[in-house]
Amino acid sequence: MAEVLSQDEIDALLSAISTGEVNLEEAKSIEEEKKVKVYDFKRPDKLSKDQLRTIQMIHETFARLNTTMLSAQLRSAIQIQVISVDQITYEEFIRSIPEFTILGIFDVGSLEGNAILEMNPNIVYTIIDRLFGGPGEMIDLSRELTDIELTVIERVILKLLNNLKESWSNIIEVSPRIEQIESNPQFVQVVGPNEMVVLVTFEVKIGSVEGMMNICLPYPMIDPIVSKLSAQYWFSSVRKEMTKENLGALKSRLNKVNVPLIANLGKAIVSLNDLLKLKQGDVLKLNQSANKNLDISVGNKLKFKATPGTVGKKMAITIKEVLEEGSD
Incomplete structure (x- = not known):
């Protein structure tokens, strides 16, 4: 948003230009330099900030669902949260892990x-x-998974991915299916090295392990x-018509x-002394006529007569x- 100058600031600026304190041509060149933005054609931004925010909201739901799922399965305090959503090349992703x-x-x-x-790992x-x-404590191992461990972690990953169904349901129906499990990034090539990818990064805490x-x-x-x-499409899908x-x-x-x-039969004002003397068979006179309709409340809202x-x-x-909504 452009900065709005006060009248005093405008007068001071015009005075500086007229006296030569400020060079108008130099100010124009500085302004032009500010408009220049470095753009790397090797890393074109495919998605807008709004689209990246939508992807973040989708995966925040994914993180919440998996926090609940893993907490129940591992019987431990679990915390999963999205920390970034970035556009990078596939090669940069492989080098970063x-x-x-x-x-x-x-x-x-x-x-x-x-x-x-x-x-x-x-x-x-x-x-x-x-x-x-x-106990689920920190384990520093750099070995291949055994066949049993591979089977166990494959089932865990499948359960994690199944929660993509609900988190992506407002955009598209998905049915995740594991193709393979690898431990060496160099053996995985899903797209070309210079192809752009969206990288969603989560921080996972399991007890004291992060x-x-x-x-x-x-x-x-x-x-x-x-x-x-x-975001507009995502929120409109959330409010879609119920089946x-x-x-x-x-x-x-x-x-x-x-x-x-609650049926309000009426009110009566009595002294504390009379209240203490009340016994079975005593009659209290209310301020409500027996022939007049009573106020019937559901919860704390007047609903019927x-x-x-x-x-x-x-x-x-x-x-x-x-009584309809808004009636006296």
Whole structure:
């Protein structure tokens, strides 16, 4: 946003230009220099800031779902949060991760190409240790996973990826499926080295152990849905019309909710002395006529007008009027 000058500042600037204190041509050249922005054609920005924010919101949901899932499965305090969403080349991604790491190559079914879920070995071995009954403390191992460990961690990764279904559901339906598990990044080539990717980085805490987890989404894979990656589309999808099944389930749950129903019979003012002397059979005169409709509240909101009466030996009311929203 341009800075707005006061009248005194404008007068001072004009005075400086007229006296030669400020060189107008020099000021123009400085302004032109400020407009020049360095652009690297080897790293073109494919997505806007708004689209990157949408991807971040999607994966914040993914992080929350997996925090709950891993906490229940490992019976330990888990915290997963998104710390960055960046556009980089695939080569930069491969160089940024350790030489020995755990890479789950997967496809999402509805989009062409493969994506990568990368997990730091510290996190992987801690998860395995917890699942095998250990304390889940820091383990510094740089060895290949055994067949049993590979099977265990593959199931964990699949459970993590399954939560992409819900987090991406407002944009596109996905069905993640693991293609392979690798430990050497040099053996994984899902796109060309100079192809742009979206890198979503998570910080994972399992007890006292911390590590990083990354999801690498190649741009060619998400290109068909780029137009949907906007906050407006995402929020409008969240408010999409409910299906009959969802509406029926919601009504069924609401029917089981207990709410207080209060019939206001009237009020009476008595002294504390009279209140203490009350006994069975005493009558209090209320300020409400027996022939006048009573106020019936649901919770703390006035909802009905009714007349009092009895059904057998029990007190009852007959609804005479339903008050609509905004009625007096």
